[in-house]
Structure formats: structure tokens, C-alpha cells
Amino acid sequence: MKFTSIRRAAVIAAAAAALSLAACSSGTAPAGNGTDAAPADGEGISIALSNGFVNGWRLTLINKFEEAAEALKAEGKVSEVTSVNAPGENSATEQASQIRSLMLQDPDVLMVIPASSTALVPTVEEACNAGITVIVLDADMDAPCATIVRNAYDVWGEDSLVPALEAIDGSGNIILNRGVIGSQPEEEFYNRQKEILADYPDVNVVAEVNGYCDSSTVQKEVVGVLGSLPEVDAVPGCIGGMGVVQAFESAGRDAPVVVFDTDGKSLQFWKDSGIDNGSYAALTDPGQVVAAIHIALAKIAGEEVPQEVVLPVIQIGEDDLDYWLDTLETDEFASYPWDEESVTAALDAINAGDVAVAPELK
């Protein structure tokens, strides 16, 4: 009968533990309930960043965030920094529970790069209600309590098209390289491009490819259509220039005007291939996270911060190529060197109804 007594002991132990847990939770209930949400004077604020999924661009963003946060920590403006990537593949539910865990740590500032602009609204609102300053990055979100920091996708669409059209003097055949179809940024991106193309009657769109803003996908897509097409002068759209050039090379054609990615690898390819037909690089700015930190600091300091802060897109012409090649690692994407001063200037501009200006490159 030894085992029965063991079982009984186990059951009693479990019951006792459950009871003590209950007692414990009710006993400490009033303590630590968001009482230290407001940052004390003289002490740095704590910042937590939750990211929906990871790719090269996001990785640059996270590195920039950690760099900037460490620098501000040394200055004493920031006390604690956490950055987490939600597990799973861009899953909003996983990210929601991750954000809730971050809220348990009671940060002063919560930055969210949402996996979904809709499904995370309740979680963001919950964070706002808990007295946390919430900044939503790189996405448009219908959450009035949070500050949205992002690039304008229509401006990005314009920047990914107009210089290419100028380079071919506003006439010729182009392939339009579309982005992540079905996403809301792509819709704005593409609609703006359609508007612009209406003003260029001599430009002929001979094909549209779904490149998903990914160089190797663009390459495959372009190879697929190229054989049936007449001479193509430019392939503007959502980045992927390297893949386009390689597709044209493999077909024995001259490289068209393309839009390169802004990472070190693509820029090096551009430099090495010696393409000087007016091709350029354009992409959203991962440095917006640094701007967002300063915006959060300004908001906590009680300065007037607009609900939506739209920052400029990165554009790299041939003249800037060498500067960026010196600055960037192979896998790093180009980002503006935002600092307190330039962010304040940008906020002032937006408050005055103007467009924010990018900081000077050093």
C-alpha cells in the first residue's frame, strides 16, 4: 500500500500548493499594479520593442534601435531596453501575447512593429489604457491612442517610379515591378504609381510582374516574361534591381534602368556592374525606429507630437553611392542618421503642416 500513500501525499501537496498560490495572488494583488508607470524625474525611461517578424530590413531596424537605445542609456535618458521578435511567422496572435508579456514588465514606452494593422488594435489599446506610451512603427494603424511613425507608402511609390521615368526621358517601354500584393502599403504604393503613369502618355507598361519586393523573386518573374517582350528601357517598382539586371544579362540584353535595394550587397553589385544609366536605390528607412525613440521621449516630456509622423523615404543616387558603400555592412540597409535635433525639426515641420525633412548625411 506504499504507492497509495504516495499518491495521497502528492494530491495533498498539490492542493496545498494551489491554495498557497491562491492566497499569494490575492495577498499581493494591490501591489505593483502599474503604480510606477510614470517615469520618475531624473531617471531614464524604459523602452520595449515588439517586432512581428524578421527579415534583413527589420534586422537593420532592430540593430539601429539597440544602438540608439544603448547610446541614450549612456546619457541616462533611457534606463532599460527590451526588444523581442514574436515567434512564429508574422502571427498577430503570437505577437499579441508577446506584447502582453512586455506589458507585465511595465515599460514607459512600448514600440510595436505590428504583424497585422487590425488584429493588434485591441492589444495596443490595452497598452495605452495601462498608461504606456505606445508607438506603432512601419504600419498604418487605426489606434488613435498610439503615435504612428512610418514612411509614406505613396511617396515611396513615387520615389520608386519617377526618377526611372526621368532617366528614360519620359518615353519607352517599362516593366512595372509590384510589391507584396494584397498588403495595404502596396495598394497605396501602386495607386500612386498608376496616377503618375497617367501623366506620362509616352511610357508604355509592357508587363507587370509580382516581385514581392524580393530580388530573387523579381528575377524569376522577369525571366519568365522577358522572352516575349520588345526592348525594355526601365523596370521601376518595389526594389529588386539586382535580380532584374541579372535576368536581363542572362537573356543577353542590356541592363534597363532599375531600382536597387538599399543594402550593402545590392549597392556593391551596382558599383561593380558599373551601371550608369540613371538607375538608383529607393526603400523605406529602417532608421525610423531611432526617430521613434526621440518622438517617444518628446511625447513623455510633454511636447506636442502629432498622432501620425510620416518620415521621408531613403533614395540613393549615383552621387551618394560611395558614401553609402563606406557606411554600410553587406547585410545592412541604408538608414537616415536621425537624432534629437533632426527629429525636433521634423516634428515642428509636421506640426506646421509641412513635410518632414530627412537629416543631413554626414
Added chain:
Amino acid sequence: MTTALERPRGASALPGAATRIRTGAVQGSPAVLSIVAMIAIVILAAVIQPGVLSMNGITLMLTAAVPLVLATQAQMIIMAVGDIDLGVGALLGLVTVIAATVLTTSPALGLAMLAGIVVVYALLGFIIQRRGVPSIIITLGMSFVWLGLGLELLPTPGGQTPEWLSAIGQWRPELIPAPLVLIAVATVVAWLIARRSRFGTRLRALGSQPATLEKLGWSLVRTRMAAYAVAAVLLILAGLVMASQTRSGDVNSAGNFALMTIAAVILGGGNFAGGRAFPVGAAFGAITLGLITVLLSLVSLPSSFQSAAQGLIVLAVLAGRVITERFIRS
């Protein structure tokens, strides 16, 4: 062995309360591990971050566990009859999509679709019993059907849930954390079904002694169909709760639920062979799995390592379950 020794004493009529508690505790002992694991995680979390034990902290920690607990109860019922449902995640996703689209625009049609899911599940039970198709294959196949239907209704995440559903997600009672209430209700309901009703006895008999059940004059087909229908209702509730938390639909929102619910059932004392149903253990198992994510973020483990750590903890707890089982049986 032990049950055989203890039963004769109360054999004359229904077992008395004391016997009931004793046999319950003995049979449920595999579930104790999930309680211990859960308490350990809560204590660890509370040491790192005392705010965890506040009202708000408990709400934050357990919110994500509510749909998981409901889905685990459904999986438990399916596993009690000796089957496994691999379509849980996709079905939950589909329910959130229905909730965020059709249920808002035309509630009657939405309810009809949800009822349709219950009918389909009953049919699955019918096919599995009649044709002897392994449940793993048929539910895996159905998971693609659910996914496809969900994508058809809502290709990209979004939509808007009806107000009454959003209100459930925002419900924050004064005295007790809302997720705790929902979890308790789900567990009690599952307990009444699986442990207290005659239907529950038939469920477990179908899993362990189908021949006996048939000899006693019960229809195996009808029992399995009923089990699947009840599971479907619980899954739909899980999906609705999930939708209420995000106020939108996403067919991929519960992608890992199939394996998570199976792990939770096993953690809570269930087994793959069938014949066992421990609603309370399953609930604790699900909460434990839900809390692991919270704990890992609290110790600020590098997020790239978190999935691996989560898997390792689940493995460790499941191994512990096997060991305690052997210890108790010996």
C-alpha cells in the same frame, strides 16, 4: 489493479463521496504534474516580476490561454474516444474569419455556417467509425479545407467582429480577472460533460472498451458522432473567444494549436490510446503551455532562441509526465 481492489467496497450502489474523491484523485494523479509545472512557472514569473500576481498581471498572462484552454477541452474529448484532431488550428482560424466577416454582415448566415461546422464534425465522426479511416488523416485533410474556406472568405487578415463579441473581449470585471472566469467556466462545462454525464462515460468507454459499449446496446457510431459534435461546439467557442480578443479575423491565427492542444492534453493526464478524459488536468496543461511564453519573455531570453526553449520545456514536462506515470503504476 488498485481500482479493482477498491471498487468492491462500494459496489452495492453508487460510490460514496469519499470513494469518489479517492478514485478521482488516484485516476487523476497524472494531471498533478501539470498543476505542479504551472505553479512552478507562476512562482518563477512572480519572482522576476511581482506585478504578475496583480489583477492586471493575471489578466495579461492568461488572456492568450483562454482560447487554448477551450480548444484543449475539445481535443481532450476527441482524444478520449481514441482519436486525434489535427485540424484544430485551421478550424479556429476559420471561425475567427467567419466571426469577422459573415457574422457581422449577416448574423443569421454566420450562425448557420457555425452550425454547419458542427454538422461536418459529426459527419467526420460517422466516417471515422463506419469506414475505419484514421482520424489523423481525415482531420489533417479537413484542416486544408478549413484553411481554404477561410482564405476564400478573407484572403488577408482583417475584418471586424460584431460588437457583442468585441464586448466579450473587452470585459474586465472589477473583482476577478476575466480570463480566469472564462477558463473556469470552460473547464467546469467540460468536466460536467466528460466526467459527470452518462455521455461522458460512454465517451471514455468508446476509447477504451468499444466492444463492451456495443454489447451494452449503445451505438458506437452515434457516440462518436456526438463526441465530434461536442468537440466542434467547444472549438467554435474557442475561435469566437480568439476573435473577440483581436476583434478581427485571420485564418492563420491559431496555426500551432493542433500540436499545442495535443501536448496540453497529454500534459494534463490524457493519453493517445483513448479512454481518459481529465478536463481539469487539460485546462492546467493548456495554461502551463500558455504561461511558458510569458515566462520566457520575462527572463528576456533572446527571442531567436525562444521557440527552441519553449519546445525544450514542453519536452521536459512531457518526459516528467511519463516518469510520474511509471512511478505511480509500479
